[in-house]
Amino acid sequence: MATITKRKWKTSKGEEREAWVLAFTDAAGKRHKEQFEKKRDAEARRTEVTHQVVTGTYRAEAASTTVDDAVTDYLKLLAGRRDRGEHVTEHYYRTVEGQLRNYVAPTEEHRLKQSEKTRIIFDGGIGTVKLSQCTAKVVGDFRDRLRDAGVGVVTTRRILGSLSRALQHAVGNDLLAVNPATNIRVTGKRGEGSKKVTPPSKADLAIALAQARGSLAVRVRLSASSGVRASELYAVRWKHVAFNAGELTIDGRVDAYKNEDTTKSVAGIRQVPLSSAMLAELLAWKEAAKKKEADDLVFPNTKGGFLDHKNILKREFRPLMKAAAAKAKEEGRKFKPFNWHALRHFAISLWIEAGLQPKTVQTFAGHSSLAVTMSRYGHLFPSDTHRNVMDQISPSIFGDGAQMAHDAEEAL
Structure with a gap:
């Protein structure tokens, strides 16, 4: 009693x-x-x-153990798995650490860094709450404080996901009997959190490609052809390019810290058909390459290692956008700059335009579910011959840039 x-x-x-x-x-x-x-x-x-x-x-320990203690213990677990190479990359660890230390159980160091990035200063963490007092209502109130502070729907969901995994680890250590973060939903206004896809126009891509040279030109064309993510592109080796079968295999990626890992999900491992024109350009690129063995990277840096995406954006892609804008202005044409990831959107939108089946687009894009494909890219139209579709698409990438831009403007 x-x-x-x-x-x-x-x-x-x-x-x-x-x-x-x-x-x-x-x-x-x-x-x-x-x-x-x-x-x-x-x-x-x-x-x-x-x-x-x-x-x-x-659980007696719950009366003296705080959420901060649970977070610290969980991060130690992840750090150990990362150091042992057990499916935890440096990028993943730092992402989770940021979510937990910026919001759930903030430290002053992380909080200040986060405010510099997002201009959001969040003081509504629950690090000092005892596990015995960490109820579903406490977690729900924490969620509401995140939203009130201007944290988006998607980010809030990710923060609560990391919190839930940390508390589940506490359950596994017998510090809690029930995970209070389970089934805490995050809702927003209609359309909030959805990703609106705006691919570059064919004319804009043509103008940019007309200014691209060397490795950058090949990388842009391959990204706009195959829809590969930048992280996946940098992990492509010659063994992944099947010239006879006419397809590109994606089975890995390189994170921001130049660590090679598997794709974002099992669905990310895939084969994407390539057009004849793209295969011909890759073959010419291979013949000119210094290293062309099966395990050699298709797009290495000067030392044969992985390219640095931030460096690529700073030294190559953003200058390319400026050069394309200047050229368009000189010729009296319009040009709307786009980011690198828009090349992936360009590829997928053309697949849709060409009539590939929804499930096929999901497979080629490496989406985790058909719902992701449909929510981002809308209704698709059927097609049976994938290779022929790629050949139909290729003029948008390999055709005469000036003529393409002219044709696109004439159609307006």
Whole structure:
């Protein structure tokens, strides 16, 4: 039976103090005491702990362990797996660490760095909350504070996902009986959090390609042909290019820290058909390459290692956009700059335009589900001959840039 008693005492300065002491016995017959400043808090805890003892879900450690402790323990687990190479990359670890340390159980160092990036200063974390007090309502209120602070739907979902995994780890260590973050939903306004895909026009891509040279030109064409992500492009080796079969195999990626890993999901491992023109350009690129063995990278840096995407954007792609804009202005044409990932959108949108089946587009794009494909790219039209479709698409990438741009403008 749980009882509440008032305790009074005097401080060294003679000041009177009082507190409410909750005393109870767990299922194993062990006595416990917890002290509260307010009677209502003690009564709320008595109701909770009585239910936990009866149902066998009481955990003594939860009264002294905080969410911050659970987060710290979980990050140690991930760091160990990362160091042992057990499916935790440096990029993944830092992403989860950022979500937990910027929002859930913030440290001053992480909080300041996050505010510099997002201009959001978040002080509504739950790091000091005891696990015994971390209920579904506490997590739900935390979610609401995130949204009120301007954190988006998708980011809030990811933060709660990391919190849930940290608390599940605490459950596994017998610090909690039930994960309070399970089934906490994040909703937003209609359309909020959805990704609106805006691929570059054929005319804009043609103008950019007319200014691209060397490796950059090949990379842009391959990305606009196959829809590969930048991280996947940098991991492509010559063994992945099947010239006879006419397809490109994607089975890995390179993260921001130049660590090679598997694709984002199992669905990311795929074969994408290539047009005859793209295969011919890759073959010419291989013949001119210094290293062309099966395990050699198709697009290495000067030392034969992985390309750095940030460096590529700074030194090659953004200057390309400026050069294309300047050329278009000189010729009296319009040009709308686009980012690198838009090349992937360009490829997928052309597949849709050419009539590939929805499931086929999902497979070629490496999306985790058909719902992702449909929500981002809309209705698709059927087609049976994938290789022929790629050949139909290739003039948009390999044709005469000036003529393509002229034709596109004439059609407006």
